[in-house]
Structures are given as structure tokens and as C-alpha cells.
Amino acid sequence: MATVAETVRLPAPHERTSAKILRALGKTPIQILLAVIAVLWLVPTIGLFVTSIVPQSATSTAGWWKIFAHPSLATFSNYSALFHNAGLTGALKTTAYIAVGNTLLVVVVGALAGYAFAWLEFPGRDWLFIGVVALLVVPLQMALIPTFRLYNILGIGGTVLSVILFHAAFGLPFAIFLLRNFFVGIPKDILESARIDGASEIRIFLRLILPLGLPAIASLAIFQFLWTWNDLIVSLTFGVTPITVWIFSQMREFSSSVDVVSTASFLSLVVPLAVFFAFQRYFVQGLLAGSVK
Amino acid sequence: MTDASITAEPPLRAAPPGPAPGRGPSRYRAGALFLLPAFVLLGVWLLYPTVYTIVRSFFGPSGYLGGWVGIDNYKTLFTTSSLVTAIKNSAIWVAVVPAFVTAIGLIFAVLIERIRWSVAFKTIIFLPMAISAFATGVTWRIMYQQDPSQGAINALGRTVSDAVTAPGVLPSAVPSTGLLQSQGGGLILKTPLHPGGVALLGLTGIAPADLPTGSKQAVKPATKPGDIVGTVWRDFKPGGGKPGVVEQGELGIPGVTVELHDASGNVVQSTKTDGPGTFDFTRVPAGTYQAGIGAATFAKPFGGYSWLGPSLITPSLLIAYIWIWAGFSMVVIAAGLAAMPRDVLEAARTDGASEWQVFRRVTVPLLAPVLSVVFITMIINVLKVFDIVLALAPESAQANSSTIALAMWRTAFSGSFDFGTGSAIAVFLFLLVIPVLALNIRRFRREA
Numbered sequence: 183m184a185t186v187a188e189t190v191r192l193p194a195p196h197e198r199t200s201a202k203i204l205r206a207l208g209k210t211p212i213q214i215l216l217a218v219i220a221v222l223w224l225v226p227t228i229g230l231f232v233t234s235i236v237p238q239s240a241t242s243t244a245g246w247w248k249i250f251a252h253p254s255l256a257t258f259s260n261y262s263a264l265f266h267n268a269g270l271t272g273a274l275k276t277t278a279y280i281a282v283g284n285t286l287l288v289v290v291v292g293a294l295a296g297y298a299f300a301w302l303e304f305p306g307r308d309w310l311f312i313g314v315v316a317l318l319v320v321p322l323q324m325a326l327i328p329t330f331r332l333y334n335i336l337g338i339g340g341t342v343l344s345v346i347l348f349h350a351a352f353g354l355p356f357a358i359f360l361l362r363n364f365f366v367g368i369p370k371d372i373l374e375s376a377r378i379d380g381a382s383e384i385r386i387f388l389r390l391i392l393p394l395g396l397p398a399i400a401s402l403a404i405f406q407f408l409w410t411w412n413d414l415i416v417s418l419t420f421g422v423t424p425i426t427v428w429i430f431s432q433m434r435e436f437s438s439s440v441d442v443v444s445t446a447s448f449l450s451l452v453v454p455l456a457v458f459f460a461f462q463r464y465f466v467q468g469l470l471a472g473s474v475k
Numbered sequence: 476m477t478d479a480s481i482t483a484e485p486p487l488r489a490a491p492p493g494p495a496p497g498r499g500p501s502r503y504r505a506g507a508l509f510l511l512p513a514f515v516l517l518g519v520w521l522l523y524p525t526v527y528t529i530v531r532s533f534f535g536p537s538g539y540l541g542g543w544v545g546i547d548n549y550k551t552l553f554t555t556s557s558l559v560t561a562i563k564n565s566a567i568w569v570a571v572v573p574a575f576v577t578a579i580g581l582i583f584a585v586l587i588e589r590i591r592w593s594v595a596f597k598t599i600i601f602l603p604m605a606i607s608a609f610a611t612g613v614t615w616r617i618m619y620q621q622d623p624s625q626g627a628i629n630a631l632g633r634t635v636s637d638a639v640t641a642p643g644v645l646p647s648a649v650p651s652t653g654l655l656q657s658q659g660g661g662l663i664l665k666t667p668l669h670p671g672g673v674a675l676l677g678l679t680g681i682a683p684a685d686l687p688t689g690s691k692q693a694v695k696p697a698t699k700p701g702d703i704v705g706t707v708w709r710d711f712k713p714g715g716g717k718p719g720v721v722e723q724g725e726l727g728i729p730g731v732t733v734e735l736h737d738a739s740g741n742v743v744q745s746t747k748t749d750g751p752g753t754f755d756f757t758r759v760p761a762g763t764y765q766a767g768i769g770a771a772t773f774a775k776p777f778g779g780y781s782w783l784g785p786s787l788i789t790p791s792l793l794i795a796y797i798w799i800w801a802g803f804s805m806v807v808i809a810a811g812l813a814a815m816p817r818d819v820l821e822a823a824r825t826d827g828a829s830e831w832q833v834f835r836r837v838t839v840p841l842l843a844p845v846l847s848v849v850f851i852t853m854i855i856n857v858l859k860v861f862d863i864v865l866a867l868a869p870e871s872a873q874a875n876s877s878t879i880a881l882a883m884w885r886t887a888f889s890g891s892f893d894f895g896t897g898s899a900i901a902v903f904l905f906l907l908v909i910p911v912l913a914l915n916i917r918r919f920r921r922e923a
Binding site: 209212213215216219220223224225226227229230233244245246247290291292294295297298299302303304305307310312314315316317318319320321322323324325326327328329330331332347348350351352354355358383384387408411412413414415418419426429430433434436440443444447448450451454455457458462465466469470 | 869
């Protein structure tokens with residue numbers, strides 16, 4: 183069956199040149215349509231970038247696209263000004279601490295639990311796992327008020343740790359779901375022979391599961407990283423200032439602070455974009471695992 | 476094939492049946508230890524808060540519990556106008572976004588199968604997924620600026636509008652004397668004219684920079700028998716000048732459409748002024764006429780739609796949000812397409828089905844499970860919409876653009892700190908996603 187489908191899809195080896203041209207022409211309208219869509223899709227991001235590299239005086243009188251007629255207007259002074267702004271550099275650091283800390287925590291805790299659900303035996307395992315899956319859809323709004331109160335009592339509100347722990351809890355159901363489903367696909371013989379050889383569970387976890395589960399762990403890590411890097415509501419609620427909250431605090435007068443806001447916004451998306459481009463494959467895999475499975 | 480059958484073994488029964496001899500209790504302990512960190516986090520930050528919030532929603536605004544109020548908080552939720560607005564907006568989001576995102580993703584996924592650069596296209600459409608909803612809000616706020624010289628979307632609108640109806644040469648001009656009066660968007664000179672007469676149409680309120688190019692010193696044309704002649708000019712010079720009189724230093728206005736009306740008000744001739752502002756209606760039959768300037772001359776240029784204003788803010792937000800999520804939908808649906816049995820499609824084509832029939836009768840039905848996953852995922856996402864509204868909507872439009880998730884945060888954490896009503900809103904939100912939760916569990920159990 184598969185071979186039939188493949189031979190049909192492949193172009194005939196000795197297709198005449200005229201036929202090829204005709205076929206290409208038939209696709210031209212779609213090519214053009216998709217090219218236009220692709221350009222339109224890029225425009226907002228380009229607009230943000232261009233706004234961030236022209237001085238405020240220029241954007242207040244003319245649109246950002248005028249820069250293509252006057253390339254000399256481009257300046258990185260907005261960026262250098264921001265890098266000397268202690269508020270912004272502090273916010274970037276906070277963002278990095280939250281994103282990295284949360285990613286590590288979720289990966290470690292999620293992998294431990296995912297392994298337990300996949301390969302360890304204990305009573306009620308399947309019901310517990312279904313319970314965890316059920317938690318996937320709990321909106322984080324359900325936890326904001328109690329956690330806010332709890333942090334006030336414990337006196338840890340406003341700390342990076344408070345935000346990391348909250349994010350970790352809400353990242354865990356997806357993490358456990360994703361990793362457990364990947365771990366059960368690891369061939370049973372490998373684990374069984376390791377157990378017969380007398381390896382402890384923690385040793386199996388470290389030496390077998392983690393290396394074999396790396397693709398899923400990478401997907402998960404990227405998701406967690408992007409999710410926490412881009413978060414606004416959690417940090418805003420618990421009084422922590424990562425980059426999103428910092429920009430939000432600058433937005434009261436949008437038109438007069440558009441240089442600061444656009445520059446900081448573009449800065450905030452440089453890291454996610456880099457991560458996205460570097461690990462696109464894992465990102466898409468995680469997405470598919472999370473939605474299709 | 477043997478490898479595949481091992482990985483495809485039913486997941487929940489993957490572990491060996493019964494504990495290995497002599498290892499049972501220690502295996503239970505290992506399970507507990509591996510699960511402990513996760514259960515602590517889930518318990519303290521997810522389970523306990525969920526229970527607390529449900530209980531809390533039946534109590535007053537402040538304090539640990541703050542006095543039993545029954546279902547008053549829920550009544551507040553459906554009677555306070557700002558909260559009702561938020562619920563209505565969320566309903567609009569749910570009604571519009573999942574359908575659009577799924578449809579656009581499906582169209583893209585089908586079309587990219589026909590191009591060679593599908594990877595590049597996918598990357599471009601998918602890119603916004605990596606950007607925070609907050610930065611997206613900022614990005615689109617720049618796009619939506621109302622002034623067409625600043626907002627790209629309104630600039631496009633102006634280009635289109637200028638191409639359809641050219642803006643007037645003198646949008647801001649006003650008559651220099653009371654003799655010239657407005658009529659039907661244009662101006663008309665009250666003084667009756669006869670063939671051989673002269674019409675002087677003086678205008679002011681024109682900045683020198685706004686004068687059309689080719690403008691020269693205005694002249695009062697010599698009369699011609701049988702013709703009605705005249706001048707349209709900028710009736711103002713440094714120092715003022717005398718209204719209604721063509722003077723040295725005053726400039727003619729070229730390119731203005733002048734119209735000659737007969738006694739019953741019909742336009743009988745129409746012409747354009749030249750560099751010195753003069754015009755000439757030739758061979759006018761005997762009678763009484765009036766001269767005037769056509770409405771098109773004063774047509775205002777396209778001023779831009781108020782995308783960020785109270786009435787358009789929600790559609791603006793929807794567009795920006797669809798821009799983010801179309802890539803997600805496309806990628807998931809494209810994966811579904813790739814996994815589809817090709818021979819079915821080919822069989823349909825061989826049987827003479829058109830591409831549209833193949834799409835409608837084969838592709839879409841086969842993709843139905845994937846499409847519903849995208850649709851359901853989008854419903855959940857849309858109910859949680861929060862940051863993009865804070866970033867995109869200006870202060871003046873915030874009240875009109877609120878959503879349930881945002882209203883919950885505002886009620887509990889901004890201003891009033893009403894934890895009772897805030898909890899009720901959160902529970903309401905939770906109730907809305909519970910059907911989805913049930914669906915998730917059912918699907919999972921079926922797979923297991």
C-alpha cells in the first residue's frame with residue numbers, strides 16, 4: 183500500500199520539459215497567493231523591529247515604513263539607552279532566572295513522575311495518571327487568589343522562587359503527560375534486562391530513561407522555557423518584574439514611550455525567537471504530542 | 476515492523492503483570508519516591524488552591540474567608556455591567572477564533588503541499604507562536620495606530636481610498652467672502668452671472684505648503700463675450716490683503732473643479748483651473764447662471780479607522796490573536812495530512828473527482844479528528860485570553876475589550892481586591908473548561 187502511494191506521488195522520471203513547465207504554471211497562482219500571505223504575516227514583526235530602531239522623533243511624525251526611503255534614520259540608540267537602564271537589565275535577568283529555573287524544575291520533577299507512571303508499579307497508578315491528565319485544563323486563575331494569600335503568609339511574595347514554583351505546578355501536568363507517553367514507548371527488554379542485572383530504579387532512570395527520552399525532554403524544555411519567558415499574569419500577580427511586567431509598567435503613555443516599549447518588546451522576543459529557530463523540530467514535536475495524542 | 480509493534484503496545488499495560496519476585500514492596504516505595512516531588516507541587520499549587528477557590532467563591536470580598544454570602548458573588552458576576560461585558564466578549568472570542576484559526580490552518584496546510592518552499596512558509600506563519608502574547612499586543616498596537624501616517628493598516632486604507640476617490644486638492648479651504656456659500660459639500664457664488672461675466676472665487680485657510688504644484692500669481696481674467704470666466708485663488712497674502720480682490724502676491728489655485736449651474740441649479744459646464752487659477756466656461760447661452768466649486772475639491776482624505784477605539788477593539792484583538800495561532804493550527808493539521816492514507820485521495824482523483832470534491836468529501840472528513848483537536852484547544856486558549864488585551868487595548872478601550880480571565884484578575888488584584896467575586900469568576904471559567912476536560916479524559920482512556 184505504502185509503495186503504491188509513493189510511486190503515485192513521485193513525478194514520472196521521464197517527464198517532458200513542456201509538461202514540467204505547464205505543471206509549474208498551474209501552481210503559479212498558489213505560489214503568488216502564499217508569497218503574499220507570508221509577507222503579510224511578517225509585516226507586524228518587521229514593523230516592531232523598525233519602530234525600535236528609529237528615534238522617537240521620527241516615528242511620532244511618520245510611519246515606520248518610511249525608513250525604507252530614509253535608511254539613514256536607523257539608529258541603535260534606543261537599544262544602547264535601554265542597556266544602560268538598570269530597570270530593564272534587571273528585568274531581563276529576572277526573566278532568565280524564572281525561565282531557566284522553572285524549566286529545570288519541571289524537567290526533573292516531570293521526568294521522575296513520568297518514569298514512575300510509565301514503568302513503576304504501585305496501586306492506583308492508572309487512576310492517578312488520569313487525575314494528572316485532568317489537571318491539564320485547570321485555568322491558572324483558579325490558583326491565583328489562594329497562592330497570593332499563601333505567599334503573603336509565608337512572606338515569599340515578590341521573589342523569583344515564588345513565580346518559579348507556581349509555573350512549575352502548572353507546567354507539570356503537561357510534562358508528566360508528555361514524558362510518560364514517550365517513556366512507555368521505550369522497549370521493555372532494555373529496562374527488564376537492566377533490572378535483572380540488579381540496577382536500581384534511580385540508576386535506570388539516570389542511565390537509560392533520561393538519555394533515551396532526550397527528544398521528549400527537549401520538546402518539554404523548550405515549551406516550558408518559552409511559556410515562562412513570555413508570561414505576564416503570574417509575575418504581575420506576585421509582584422515580580424520580568425521583562426513583560428517591566429514593559430507593561432512603561433505603557434501608560436503609549437505614544438510618548440513607543441521607542442522604549444517597542445525596543446524592549448523586540449528585546450524580549452529575541453531570545454524566544456533564537457530558541458525557536460535553534461530547536462524548531464523539538465518545538466513542533468512537543469506541539470504535536472500535546473495536541474494530537 | 477517488529478519494532479513498531481513493541482512501541483505501539485497499549486501504554487497502560489506496559490509494565491509487567493505483577494511484581495517481580497522479591498521486589499514488590501521496594502518497587503512501591505520507589506514509585507512513591509519518584510512521584511513525591513510532583514505531588515507536592517501539584518498539591519500545594521494546584522489542588523489545594525482549586526478547592527480553596529471553589530469554597531472562597533461563596534464568601535465575602537476580603538479576609539481568609541470573609542463571611543458566608545451564598546451565591547451572591549455569582550449574582551454579581553451576571554449583573555455587574557463590566558463583568559457582563561467581559562462574558563459577552565469571551566463569547567465572541569469563542570464564537571469567532573476557533574473557527575477561523577481551524578479554517579485558516581486547514582487552508583494553509585492543504586495549499587503548502589503544492590509548493591516547494593513549504594518549510595519556509597510554515598516557519599514564517601509559525602513564528603508568532605514563539606512571541607509572547609504581550610509583545611504581540613505591542614506589535615499590533617503599532618500596526619493599528621489611527622493616524623494613517625503612523626499606523627500601517629490605516630496607511631494601506633488611505634492608499635486604497637485615494638485610488639478609489641482622490642482626495643480634494645483643498646480639504647481645509649474656506650471662502651474668503653460671504654458671497655461664496657457652501658452647498659452640497661462644495662461652494663457656490665451667490666452673485667448671478669451672465670455670459671460675458673467674471674466670477675471671482677476667493678478661498679482662504681490654505682497653508683502655502685498645501686497649494687497644488689504649478690500655482691502662479693493669480694490674475695483676474697479679461698471678460699470674453701459669450702463666455703463666463705473667473706479665477707479661483709488664495710485670497711490672502713502676508714499682511715492680509717483685501718478680501719474678494721485679486722492682488723499682487725496672491726496665488727492662483729490650479730486643478731480646482733469649477734462648475735457652472737443654470738437657473739434651476741443643474742450643472743451645465745464643468746472645467747478645471749490653470750496655474751494662475753483662471754477658468755473659462757465657453758459659449759454659454761444667454762441666461763442667468765451661478766458659478767461654484769465642486770465638492771470633490773474639498774473632499775477630506777481618509778482619516779483612518781479607529782481600530783483601537785471602543786467599538787473596533789475586540790475585532791482588532793481577534794485579528795491579532797488569529798495571527799498568532801494560525802501557525803499552530805497549520806502545523807498540527809499538516810501533520811495530520813501527512814499521516815493520511817494517500818491512496819484514498821489518489822483513488823478519488825482517479826475516479827474523476829475534482830480537487831474541490833477531494834478536499835470536501837475526502838480530506839476534510841478524514842481530518843475531522845485533527846480538526847476537532849485544534850478547535851477544542853483553541854476554545855481553551857481563547858477562554859484564557861489575558862495579556863494581549865492588556866498590551867493592545869489603550870486605557871480608553873480597556874473596559875470594552877475585557878475578557879473573563881482579565882476580569883477575574885482585575886476584580887481580585889487591581890483596585891478593589893475583591894477575592895470573593897474574583898474566586899467566583901475563576902470558578903465560572905473553570906466550569907466552562909470542564910466539558911473539555913471530560914473530553915480529554917475520554918479520549919485518553921480510549922487510547923489507553
